[in-house]
Amino acid sequence: MLKQGVLPMSSYSPEISTYNILLIEDNPADARLFMEFTKDFNIISCRTTWKQNLKDGMQEIDKQDFDLVLLDLSLPDSNGIDTARKVLSLHLDLPVLVFTGLNDEEIAHQLVAAGVQDYLVKDALNEKILEKTIRYSIDRHSLLENLRHAQAKLQDFNDTLEKKIEIRTRQLQDAQQRLIRQEKLATLGKLAGFLSHELRNPLATINNSVYFLNLVIKEKDNKIGKHLNIIKDEIERAKAFINNLLDFSKVKTITLGRAKLDELIIECLSCVQMPKSIEVCTDFMDRCHEVRMDEVQISQVLHNLLINAIQAMPDGGKLMICTNCTEQYIIVQVEDTGVGIAPDHLNKVFEPLFTTKAKGFGLGLSLSKEIVEMHEGILEVESRIGQGSCFTLKLPRHR
Numbered sequence: 350m351l352k353q354g355v356l357p358m359s360s361y362s363p364e365i366s367t368y369n370i371l372l373i374e375d376n377p378a379d380a381r382l383f384m385e386f387t388k389d390f391n392i393i394s395c396r397t398t399w400k401q402n403l404k405d406g407m408q409e410i411d412k413q414d415f416d417l418v419l420l421d422l423s424l425p426d427s428n429g430i431d432t433a434r435k436v437l438s439l440h441l442d443l444p445v446l447v448f449t450g451l452n453d454e455e456i457a458h459q460l461v462a463a464g465v466q467d468y469l470v471k472d473a474l475n476e477k478i479l480e481k482t483i484r485y486s487i488d489r490h491s492l493l494e495n496l497r498h499a500q501a502k503l504q505d506f507n508d509t510l511e512k513k514i515e516i517r518t519r520q521l522q523d524a525q526q527r528l529i530r531q532e533k534l535a536t537l538g539k540l541a542g543f544l545s546h547e548l549r550n551p552l553a554t555i556n557n558s559v560y561f562l563n564l565v566i567k568e569k570d571n572k573i574g575k576h577l578n579i580i581k582d583e584i585e586r587a588k589a590f591i592n593n594l595l596d597f598s599k600v601k602t603i604t605l606g607r608a609k610l611d612e613l614i615i616e617c618l619s620c621v622q623m624p625k626s627i628e629v630c631t632d633f634m635d636r637c638h639e640v641r642m643d644e645v646q647i648s649q650v651l652h653n654l655l656i657n658a659i660q661a662m663p664d665g666g667k668l669m670i671c672t673n674c675t676e677q678y679i680i681v682q683v684e685d686t687g688v689g690i691a692p693d694h695l696n697k698v699f700e701p702l703f704t705t706k707a708k709g710f711g712l713g714l715s716l717s718k719e720i721v722e723m724h725e726g727i728l729e730v731e732s733r734i735g736q737g738s739c740f741t742l743k744l745p746r747h748r
């Protein structure tokens with residue numbers, strides 16, 4: 350009598366392929382029929398393990414490497430299309446052949462659509478059809494597996510390529526913006542030299558004249574006094590602009606020394622005039638390491654960021670300065686709860702002469718970015734209009 354377990358091997362010969370087959374079939378007569386057929390195979394041989402219910406069959410799949418599962422749909426613990434679906438859902442890597450007494454084209458179609466290799470009707474079967482179907486199913490499945498692997502590889506490759514293109518595009522955009530900025534800076538440098546030469550003397554003369562007028566007009570009415578003051582203020586503004594431009598054109602090299610960022614921040618905070626309406630919070634990491642930097646120029650960057658944050662909060666708010674670090678960078682974040690930056694201004698704020706302020710020069714951030722990039726660092730901004738801005742300064746830890 351035939352017992353479930355490993356059945357005798359059919360027509361074994363070392364030259365022909367031997368397939369490890371799992372037969373899940375509750376009817377011993379049908380299992381015997383299958384065995385009889387496999388004995389007469391010519392091209393392949395089969396080592397068959399027979400299980401009589403789905404649960405035992407599934408457990409066996411976990412124990413052995415099968416080449417194919419031959420599945421009856423009507424088992425004691427499962428019935429119909431679901432039987433095949435249960436096997437396929439857990440073992441997509443295995444070719445499954447349905448071996449059934451029911452000749453139903455519609456079910457056959459649904460099974461193949463679900464991923465079954467073929468649908469064999471027991472009554473219409475002979476050893477030739479069975480051998481051919483087993484061979485073709487295994488071959489077809491292996492081709493599909495190869496295709497699936499190739500597709501996965503291609504997908505991986507595509508993802509990597511997309512990421513590389515994205516990084517490269519960003520690098521190119523950064524490089525392009527840097528070039529534009531540097532070109533503008535160079536032009537501004539020349540302009541600064543010219544302006545300082547051509548305008549400083551006339552400004553000094555106007556300044557002297559205002560001084561003189563202030564002295565000689567003893568009884569100035571309010572209007573004259575007001576206008577003299579306006580002239581004086583504007584002379585100072587023009588001088589400041591020329592000085593800023595000159596500073597700007599001076600930044601060409603950095604002198605690296607060692608400094609601690611938290612100490613630098615505290616120093617900068619003590620130098621700015623902080624309105625009472627602004628609450629200042631600092632959060633420095635436990636051990637703020639020393640970084641190699643040009644202390645004077647990084648102080649200027651911090652100063653620019655602090656001044657901008659203060660100017661962004663005319664009605665008061667909160668200014669948070671924190672330090673952090675990653676393997677690569679020491680990071681300072683200057684965050685305010687001010688007016689924020691409009692989305693279409695976000696990529697312009699680092700351009701020289703971009704300003705939205707009535708009395709701004711639009712030099713602070715472009716100068717700061719230049720300084721940071723000379724340190725091989727990064728200066729970036731995130732902002733929400735009406736909610737505030739956060740400027741992040743990253744300096745390399747190891748240089």
Ligand SMILES: Nc1ncnc2c1ncn2[C@@H]1O[C@H](COP(=O)(O)OP(=O)(O)OP(=O)(O)O)[C@@H](O)[C@H]1O
Nearest residue numbers: 657658661689698704705706709710711712713714
């Ligand atoms: N913290 C901030 N919040 C909102 N907007 C900001 C902030 N910092 C910068 N900006 C925007 O970026 C622009 C450019 O800033 P940048 O410091 O370069 O020039 P500025 O402050 O206008 O003039 P200055 O040359 O005197 O610094 C500002 O005019 C402002 O619109």
Ligand SMILES: [Mg+2]
Nearest residue numbers: 653657713714
């Ligand atoms: Mg500024």
